[in-house]
Amino acid sequence: MKNVxxxxxxxxxxxELIAVNNISIxxxxxxxxxxxxxxxxxxxxxxxxxxxQIKPTxxxxxxxxxxxLKNPVRTRELAGIIPEQESPPSFLTAEEYLEFVGKIRKIxxxxxxxxxxxHLLDFEDQRKILCRNLSRGTRQKLMVAQAFLHEPKLxxxxxPLINLDPIVQRTIKDFIQDYIKKGNTVFFCTHILEIAEExxxxxxxxxxxxxxxxxxxxxxxxxxxxxxxxxxxxxxxEG
Amino acid sequence: MPIKILxxxxxxEWRIHANIFGNFMFAFFPLLxxxxxxxxxxxxxxxxxLITIKQMLLLAHYLFLLIGVGIGAFGLFAREFMNxxxxxxxLIAYSxxxxxxxxxxxxxxxxxxxxxxxxxxWIAPIILGFVLATPFISxxxxxxxxxxxxxxxxxxxxxxxxFSLSTLYAHSSKILAALLLLxxxxxxxxxxxxxxxxxTLLPSYSMFYQPTLRKxxxxxxxxxxxSALSLIFLKVDYPEKKKQYENSLNTLTEKLKFSKYSYYVAxxxxxxxxxxGGLGKIIFSFLFPIVLTWVFLYIFFEKIxxxxxxxxxxxxxxxxxxxxxNMLTEFDTFNSYTFLPVSVSTVLGSKITSxxxxxxxxxxxxxxxxxxxNQLVYFVPALxxxxxxxxxxxxxxxxxxxxxxxxxxxxxxxxxxYMLMVAPILFGFTIISILDPFILLASPILLIPAIFIxxxxxxxxxxxxPLSF
Numbered sequence: 001m002k003n004v005x006x007x008x009x010x011x012x013x014x015x016e017l018i019a020v021n022n023i024s025i026x027x028x029x030x031x032x033x034x035x036x037x038x039x040x041x042x043x044x045x046x047x048x049x050x051x052x053q054i055k056p057t058x059x060x061x062x063x064x065x066x067x068x069l070k071n072p073v074r075t076r077e078l079a080g081i082i083p084e085q086e087s088p089p090s091f092l093t094a095e096e097y098l099e100f101v102g103k104i105r106k107i108x109x110x111x112x113x114x115x116x117x118x119h120l121l122d123f124e125d126q127r128k129i130l131c132r133n134l135s136r137g138t139r140q141k142l143m144v145a146q147a148f149l150h151e152p153k154l155x156x157x158x159x160p161l162i163n164l165d166p167i168v169q170r171t172i173k174d175f176i177q178d179y180i181k182k183g184n185t186v187f188f189c190t191h192i193l194e195i196a197e198e199x200x201x202x203x204x205x206x207x208x209x210x211x212x213x214x215x216x217x218x219x220x221x222x223x224x225x226x227x228x229x230x231x232x233x234x235x236x237x238e239g
Numbered sequence: 240m241p242i243k244i245l246x247x248x249x250x251x252e253w254r255i256h257a258n259i260f261g262n263f264m265f266a267f268f269p270l271l272x273x274x275x276x277x278x279x280x281x282x283x284x285x286x287x288x289l290i291t292i293k294q295m296l297l298l299a300h301y302l303f304l305l306i307g308v309g310i311g312a313f314g315l316f317a318r319e320f321m322n323x324x325x326x327x328x329x330l331i332a333y334s335x336x337x338x339x340x341x342x343x344x345x346x347x348x349x350x351x352x353x354x355x356x357x358x359x360x361w362i363a364p365i366i367l368g369f370v371l372a373t374p375f376i377s378x379x380x381x382x383x384x385x386x387x388x389x390x391x392x393x394x395x396x397x398x399x400x401x402f403s404l405s406t407l408y409a410h411s412s413k414i415l416a417a418l419l420l421l422x423x424x425x426x427x428x429x430x431x432x433x434x435x436x437x438x439t440l441l442p443s444y445s446m447f448y449q450p451t452l453r454k455x456x457x458x459x460x461x462x463x464x465x466s467a468l469s470l471i472f473l474k475v476d477y478p479e480k481k482k483q484y485e486n487s488l489n490t491l492t493e494k495l496k497f498s499k500y501s502y503y504v505a506x507x508x509x510x511x512x513x514x515x516g517g518l519g520k521i522i523f524s525f526l527f528p529i530v531l532t533w534v535f536l537y538i539f540f541e542k543i544x545x546x547x548x549x550x551x552x553x554x555x556x557x558x559x560x561x562x563x564x565n566m567l568t569e570f571d572t573f574n575s576y577t578f579l580p581v582s583v584s585t586v587l588g589s590k591i592t593s594x595x596x597x598x599x600x601x602x603x604x605x606x607x608x609x610x611x612x613n614q615l616v617y618f619v620p621a622l623x624x625x626x627x628x629x630x631x632x633x634x635x636x637x638x639x640x641x642x643x644x645x646x647x648x649x650x651x652x653x654x655x656x657y658m659l660m661v662a663p664i665l666f667g668f669t670i671i672s673i674l675d676p677f678i679l680l681a682s683p684i685l686l687i688p689a690i691f692i693x694x695x696x697x698x699x700x701x702x703x704x705p706l707s708f
Contacts, residue, residue, distance in 0.1 A: 051578065091509055091513040093484050093486065095486055099489065100506060103492070104502070105580065
């Protein structure tokens with residue numbers, strides 16, 4: 001299994017604060033890797049570095065064979081990203097926004113693809129409404145749709161199910177699992193452990209910028225350990 | 240409670256800026272303005288050879304009125320301010336909606352806070368710089384201090400005038416148009432039967448020479464009445480959430496396909512037309528100051544044969560039109576692009592294209608003015624000056640402030656660098672336009688460094704981390 005994401009000695013400092021501290025992880029093709037951690041542990045900073053949105057203070061990142069530091073735009077061209085904050089442009093309608101993303105990503109059959117997403121996430125009636133007037137949940141649906149419009153091989157997802165109702169959560173979880181079955185890869189950040197336990201194949205636990213654990217969900221299950229207990233124990237011990 | 244909200248908003252505004260470039264750089268900004276004004280004031284004895292002190296004072300009152308006009312369109316931005324002024328940041332104006340305080344009270348506090356900041360950052364330092372210079376330029380310090388009071392009144396009159404007009408516009412653009420038409424007709428009729436001087440039109444200015452209780456009351460009424468009415472009738476309610484819009488992005492993109500940034504530019508136009516105020520922003524922050532300036536220049540400089548008004552107007556137009564870039568960046572933060580395959584350079588390129596297209600309006604205004612004043616002979620040098628100033632100041636804005644001009648301008652270091660690059664050029668253009676306007680036919684030569692600087696700006700901002708607030 002070839003590695004899709006490789007990070008070596010990744011560190012990010014914001015002044016005195018070390019947000020990410022010397023982390024090295026490799027993630028193979030077809031994995032659903034969940035990065036878990038308490039609020040402010042460095043998860044979002046990590047995703048932003050891996051997708052070239054911010055530069056690391058130290059370390060190297062290779063995503064889909066691309067040196068992210070040298071070519072951040074190319075990385076974002078190939079990968080799909082659902083950001084932590086749902087921030088589509090305020091004055092485009094939902095439909096226009098997906099078309100705008102389609103034009104940026106040079107997707108030919110954008111109309112059909114957008115229609116499919118409006119249908120899948122059940123928000124067709126919202127397509128002509130300005131993004132700023134959409135509810136947070138609908139904006140989140142829009143963010144999910146834009147990330148997968150170009151059918152990427154790799155997706156970075158930051159807290160994808162926040163603000164969504166249980167029905168849509170189920171739809172997205174099913175979609176992600178199907179997506180993985182097709183050989184694609186997902187790097188997933190969350191602090192909702194039930195979701196991670198349900199869908200992730202591999203997990204990493206991060207706190208105060210340090211990687212405390214990396215392993216498969218199956219290992220925990222084999223030891224009859226609940227992810228929640230394991231997580232709380234680990235974070236408290238290290239804290 | 241309202242005072243507490245105001246105090247917290249004051250702190251918040253400070254921290255927004257201090258968080259980005261430090262307490263010192265923000266606090267140093269007004270000091271820099273004072274130093275700049277002090278230096279400019281030292282040239283007053285030389286300016287006296289061109290215009291009288293009385294004319295200078297009139298010019299200063301007009302400029303303060305214009306500053307007020309330029310920032311007073313609060314009536315259009317209520318929701319923008321209340322909601323998400325800086326991308327995703329939730330300001331007190333937004334979050335305090337959960338408190339038992341009406342939105343009108345919150346927004347009133349927001350306006351008061353803004354006015355206090357404008358006075359602290361711009362008006363007071365300008366005045367201080369001037370007053371400190373008076374001993375060196377043979378101007379009575381007491382008179383200068385009194386002038387400061389009347390200058391502040393001019394600023395507040397301009398601000399309150401546009402606040403009321405923009406509030407009216409937010410309710411009905413038709414009523415506003417009818418009112419402005421009536422006012423124009425009324426003024427023309429009055430001018431036919433009475434002699435109306437510019438002094439009469441600006442009571443704060445006339446008060447400097449003949450201070451009477453009546454004039455003080457009129458000035459205060461001109462400030463308080465429109466402001467109070469605007470606050471009463473301010474539109475803070477939220478638009479119909481279910482309003483549906485037809486897809487305009489494709490149609491606009493198709494029309495703009497000559498540009499490689501067609502869809503970004505189409506988005507910019509949709510931002511401008513759909514954001515609160517829409518066209519009103521261009522009217523009040525761009526067209527209104529231009530028209531007012533033209534009227535002023537026409538009345539003021541007509542009496543000074545040495546000064547060519549179409550040239551001065553072209554230079555002013557170049558500077559005012561560079562403000563369009565600020566409008567374009569205000570509703571489109573880079574946060575919306577960070578997770579897409581879009582570089583800062585691409586967004587900058589698209590903003591430059593949108594800027595050029597919107598500036599066709601300025602060009603039309605210049606052509607109409609040249610024809611209307613029968614000054615076509617100076618049209619070509621005026622055009623060269625306008626294009627050069629406009630693009631040169633745009634290049635400097637982008638180089639120093641990137642996609643955040645309205646925020647980074649208040650960094651004292653950035654502001655001083657920007658002013659050092661732009662002010663001498665403006666000064667030079669003004670002097671040359673007086674000496675021989677045709678020399679300015681050579682002004683487009685400045686476009687060479689401007690283009691070079693723009694190219695470097697792309698490189699500079701590409702390596703920069705996006706701001707978050």
